[in-house]
Amino acid sequence: MGETQLHHRTCSICEAMCGIVIEHRDGQVLSIKPNRDDVLSRGHICPKAVALKDLHEDPDRLRRPIRRTASGWEEIGWAEAFDEIERRIGEVRARHGNDAVAIYAGNPTVHNLGAMLSIGDFIRAVRTKNLYSATSVDQLPHMVASYLMFGHQFLMPGPDVHRTQRCVCIGGNPVASGGALMSAPGFEKRVEALRGRGGRFIVVDPRRTESAQIADEYLPIRPGTDVFLLLALLHEVLAARLADLGHLGPQVRGLDQLREAVLRFDPVRLAARTGIAHERIARLAREICAEPRALVYGRVGACTQEYGGLTIWLIYCLNVLTRHMDREGGMMFAEPAVDLTRAYGSRGHYGKFRSRVRNLPEFGNELPVAALAEEILTGGPGQVRALITFAGNPVLSTPNGRQLDRALADLEFMVSVDLYLNETTRHAHVILPPTSPLEHGHYDVALSGFAVRNVAKYAPPLFERPAGALHDHEILGELTLRLGTRPGAERSAARARRSIPRRLGPDGLLDWMLRTGAYGQENRGALRLLGRLPGFGAIRKQLEAPDRRPQGLSLRKLVESPNGGDLGPLEPGLPRRIATEDRCLNLAPDACLRDLERAARALDAPPPELVLIGRRHVRSNNSWLHNSQRLVKGKPRCTLMIHPGDAARRGIVDGARARLRSRVGEVEVAVEITEDMMPGVVCLPHGWGHDRPGAHLSVAAKVPGVSINDVIDDQRIDQLTGTAVLNGIPVEVEPVRPAALA
Numbered sequence: 001m002g003e004t005q006l007h008h009r010t011c012s013i014c015e016a017m018c019g020i021v022i023e024h025r026d027g028q029v030l031s032i033k034p035n036r037d038d039v040l041s042r043g044h045i046c047p048k049a050v051a052l053k054d055l056h057e058d059p060d061r062l063r064r065p066i067r068r069t070a071s072g073w074e075e076i077g078w079a080e081a082f083d084e085i086e087r088r089i090g091e092v093r094a095r096h097g098n099d100a101v102a103i104y105a106g107n108p109t110v111h112n113l114g115a116m117l118s119i120g121d122f123i124r125a126v127r128t129k130n131l132y133s134a135t136s137v138d139q140l141p142h143m144v145a146s147y148l149m150f151g152h153q154f155l156m157p158g159p160d161v162h163r164t165q166r167c168v169c170i171g172g173n174p175v176a177s178g179g180a181l182m183s184a185p186g187f188e189k190r191v192e193a194l195r196g197r198g199g200r201f202i203v204v205d206p207r208r209t210e211s212a213q214i215a216d217e218y219l220p221i222r223p224g225t226d227v228f229l230l231l232a233l234l235h236e237v238l239a240a241r242l243a244d245l246g247h248l249g250p251q252v253r254g255l256d257q258l259r260e261a262v263l264r265f266d267p268v269r270l271a272a273r274t275g276i277a278h279e280r281i282a283r284l285a286r287e288i289c290a291e292p293r294a295l296v297y298g299r300v301g302a303c304t305q306e307y308g309g310l311t312i313w314l315i316y317c318l319n320v321l322t323r324h325m326d327r328e329g330g331m332m333f334a335e336p337a338v339d340l341t342r343a344y345g346s347r348g349h350y351g352k353f354r355s356r357v358r359n360l361p362e363f364g365n366e367l368p369v370a371a372l373a374e375e376i377l378t379g380g381p382g383q384v385r386a387l388i389t390f391a392g393n394p395v396l397s398t399p400n401g402r403q404l405d406r407a408l409a410d411l412e413f414m415v416s417v418d419l420y421l422n423e424t425t426r427h428a429h430v431i432l433p434p435t436s437p438l439e440h441g442h443y444d445v446a447l448s449g450f451a452v453r454n455v456a457k458y459a460p461p462l463f464e465r466p467a468g469a470l471h472d473h474e475i476l477g478e479l480t481l482r483l484g485t486r487p488g489a490e491r492s493a494a495r496a497r498r499s500i501p502r503r504l505g506p507d508g509l510l511d512w513m514l515r516t517g518a519y520g521q522e523n524r525g526a527l528r529l530l531g532r533l534p535g536f537g538a539i540r541k542q543l544e545a546p547d548r549r550p551q552g553l554s555l556r557k558l559v560e561s562p563n564g565g566d567l568g569p570l571e572p573g574l575p576r577r578i579a580t581e582d583r584c585l586n587l588a589p590d591a592c593l594r595d596l597e598r599a600a601r602a603l604d605a606p607p608p609e610l611v612l613i614g615r616r617h618v619r620s621n622n623s624w625l626h627n628s629q630r631l632v633k634g635k636p637r638c639t640l641m642i643h644p645g646d647a648a649r650r651g652i653v654d655g656a657r658a659r660l661r662s663r664v665g666e667v668e669v670a671v672e673i674t675e676d677m678m679p680g681v682v683c684l685p686h687g688w689g690h691d692r693p694g695a696h697l698s699v700a701a702k703v704p705g706v707s708i709n710d711v712i713d714d715q716r717i718d719q720l721t722g723t724a725v726l727n728g729i730p731v732e733v734e735p736v737r738p739a740a741l742a
Helices: 047-057 078-096 107-111 113-126 140-150 187-196 226-239 246-251 255-263 267-274 278-290 308-321 369-377 401-409 472-484 490-498 500-515 524-531 537-543 555-559 590-602 644-649
Strands: 005-010 019-025 028-034 066-069 072-075 101-105 131-133 166-170 200-204 217-219 294-298 350-354 361-363 386-390 413-417 430-432 454-456 565-568 611-615 640-642 657-661 666-673 681-685 732-735
Touching: 019 047, 028 047, 078 101, 078 386, 078 413, 078 430, 078 472, 101 113, 101 369, 107 113, 113 386, 113 472, 113 500, 131 369, 140 308, 140 350, 140 361, 140 590, 166 278, 187 200, 226 255, 226 267, 226 278, 226 308, 226 590, 255 590, 267 278, 278 294, 294 308, 308 590, 369 401, 413 472, 500 555, 640 644, 640 657, 644 666
Parallel strands: 101 131, 101 386, 166 200, 166 294, 200 217, 386 413, 413 430, 611 681, 640 666
Antiparallel strands: 005 019, 019 028, 066 072, 066 430, 350 361, 454 565, 640 681, 657 666, 657 732
16 A cells, blocks of 8 residues: 555635645545645635545546447547547538537536636637526626626626625625635634624525524515615615715716616615615615725625626625725725736627527627527527537526426437536437546636635646546547638638647646736746737736736746645725726616616516525535535435415425426425525525436435426526526425325
């Protein structure tokens, strides 16, 4: 037996970026423990980290490409797999055009360095407008608001939780999530520190979440009415002349238009719609204004609702008007070592084209995933006939999953880059499995831009990849070459071969980006090279900024710092980083002002009797951790939470099964009666439903649960952003009677 060794790493499962120490020997993981010296997590760890061992060792995980045949699945070689994909995708394109091929990228993409640095070339090679991802069932409203207000879709502010004195959290549950667009591992301890310095933590949510349970104050709100709460808060600020733009004043435009739009609403009517007393809303507004270090933060619950785009826009506006944007203790912008706002020279675009069937707007070249099934099922020019999925399971994670299930079965060809034969990939004709997360290097190139402290952490591979295995970036690189090569287009293939990700590899490109970033060595050769590349010209401009603080950061220095590099607290960065054409922060984007009319019309609409919201658990992450026995064992967690009064009126008892029905479908699920639910609201977790035939997830199949997306209506979207409405869905609930009593 070999010597036991320790490997320092960042957990790559969720956004928290917890530092871990993996004890291993002879290619086996012995334990995964918290890293008490990690620059961000400081010894915090959640139960999900052990899933890295389970995932790496899972016998259900695919190790070789497989192809679906009439008699089942068969293993094939990589060359044969790529040949078939090139031929079949080529046939679809030849008959129906490039837009007949669609791409879906799942959530794990952002946790994978190689994928993040390679997927752009791949998407450009496919040359389709049918691009979809988990973005439009998650953070899209943040990206749209950031683009419209600050000029760049990745310039998203996050909470300065270390210095705030009043943190108002709307529709977020950072205790369970570790933060979202706010990497803050061990959030409970951060709340303890906030309270220890005399601050307050306030949670606004339809459910008394894990975060609400540790809050100083919990305000239950009717699902989907956050926009009216924000309008009421802003009304108080503007009507009482409490607005203060602080240092941003000279760079802010649109204040008069925003004031006019907000003050025409009646704050009493707004409050009545939310279920929160008008007096409490008015007092909260004044408390936020009076506290120099305060912030208002909104997350998934605030995003995935009918007015998610307006809600996030108004949250940003409230922070600006109360002098809490870009200020210590407020909402601030991280200054990461690799900054996506610099690496991507394009600021983005919105509404450049629209979906074929429902005329939904694109954002950053992506269409809302709620439109994917109809684009497959609806005939005519531009119909999607082939699909490439990357690290995603949209059957369980996007609206109307059963409809998408049926649509995928109708495709002419489908290929999936995935570790598992799951509820989505079972429809594929070819599945290409990459290496496990422990077999390649890790750096959070995206999530570092939303951390509550500026940090940089890199871990080399723990294990060598097995012979014949390919990394994600190698799979994407080969697909880029194969699908980017067309007769008479040799130059496209040549460009792909010369692409920076392919020439340098993820580690080499990461090193270039670290050296030329805000904390890097000033490498003139790198500047000359990157300055000539599309999309990288912005790096040179940022390097010339007078407040740049070079610290000689490089990949070698991170390798030599297994606990990570601490780059300092969040610091004010505006107006320097504003990227709008006129270099001004826009409080009143035309698209948002127009959408306010839609909200105004809905203000007096009678609310549904019962609505559905989702939830997450600290031992779960979307649909891809349920094949870990240690994470799914214990008390069943896929239950329908319901308030005691709502249960009594329907004759439903705790632990019994109930039928949950919406316009698009129904499921039967065990009931959990709890005072944590607001009356008129039921709650079902996200990511379950592992009962589809053909999937090969042996552990998950024993505790399948039901999929909330089987009752989520794909026709309900936020019209401003195209985000799927996952919260506030009208539903009916009734008891499931035993057959003898039915």
